[in-house]
Amino acid sequence: MTGPRTAMLLALALLSPACASKWTVRTAPSPVALQWPYQPVKAKLTFAFALTGFAPKRGSQSAFKAFVYGSDPGERNAFVLPVAVAVGADGRIAVADMGRRCVHLYLPASEGYVRLTGTKNDRIGSPVAVSFDDEERLYVSDSTGKVFGFGARGEFRFAATTAGPAALIRPTGIAYSKHRKLLYVVDTLANRVHAFDTSGAFVFSFGQRGDDAQGFNFPTHIFWSSSGELYVTNSLAFRIEIFDEDGKALGSFGRHGDGSGDLAMPKGIAVDQDGVIYVVDSLFDNVQLFDRKGDFLLTLGRRGIDFGEFWLPSGAFIADNHQLYVCDTYNRRIQVFRITERYAETAF
Secondary structure (H helix, E strand, O other), rough: OHHHHHHHHHHHOOOOOHHHHHEEEEEOOOOOOOOEOOOOOOOOOOEEEEEEEEOOOOHHHHHHHHHHOOOOHHHHEEEOOOOEEEEOOOEEEEEEEEEEEEEEEEOOOOEEEEEEEEEOOEEEOOOEEEEEEEOOOEEEEEEEEEEEEEEEOOOEEEOEEEEEEOOOOOEEEEEEEEEOOEEEEEEEOOOEEEOOOOOOEEEEEEEOOOOOOEOOOOOOEEEEEOOOOOOEEEEHHEEEEOOOOOEEEEEEOOOOOOOOOEEEEEEEEEEEOOOOOOOOEEEOOOOEEOOOOOOOOEEEEOOOOOOOOOOOOEEEEEEEOEEEEEHHHHOOOOEEEEOOOHHHHHOO
């Protein structure tokens, strides 16, 4: 009996808290180089890799649990329906996964992984957007009517359900302003954008249902640019609205149609440091690039399952290292592209 007992003691020792789990990012590279525009034109975007989830590193506590219990926890942390992504200044990654009803949080400094599901009384039911602040705290929009706040290690901080006197109806897009230290949350069914401080306290709102400069027709996504502007996808108006951080309208562009530069089902939006605007269109299964005036520049991707192709994509994010993340939702992955800076100055 010495053998089994020794094996059991070894297993318990390896599963003790002293043996911390180490995690890694699950990625898939393309076997061929991909760029947009196509060669021989200089690339604005090049394919980097596809992110498919997170997995325990070999030799870690989690990997040993898979051996002891006969299961693979890495598979449980593969994406099912990734709809939103954010990347922190230190490289941490948060992914809203509607299929898992959770947010995946990866912490590269400690090689840690946390699956965020809320608390017993405040569960995450339908996560649709994520954003980090400048202290690496994480905020999550849950379209069931809540905005969650978590600490830098994933610890629960708050769950907001109201914006002033009004209940949150369907919070969707979320973005953080480094200038104002405010969190901006789109409420799609209220046709408004709400601003909160980092404790979850309501500050102000703007917008209403309508077709004027302050009007929305079921907005969804939002992105804060480094120039201090807010870009909102006004989805059923088929437009992109631009505001300052006080909610003052600065302009808009977009039209409904089925050609290049038209919008059919606009969702995720992001803006790079050169002011190029990236609009994800789920119906077109692509990402279209526009300049600040709204003039069409370039199309990234098409419908399909190969690298550089999309199937009902949704959220988008541009990280500080000039990489574009696109949630390729029904292909169960996030595709990452490198952005050429100052492209207009070097394209020819």
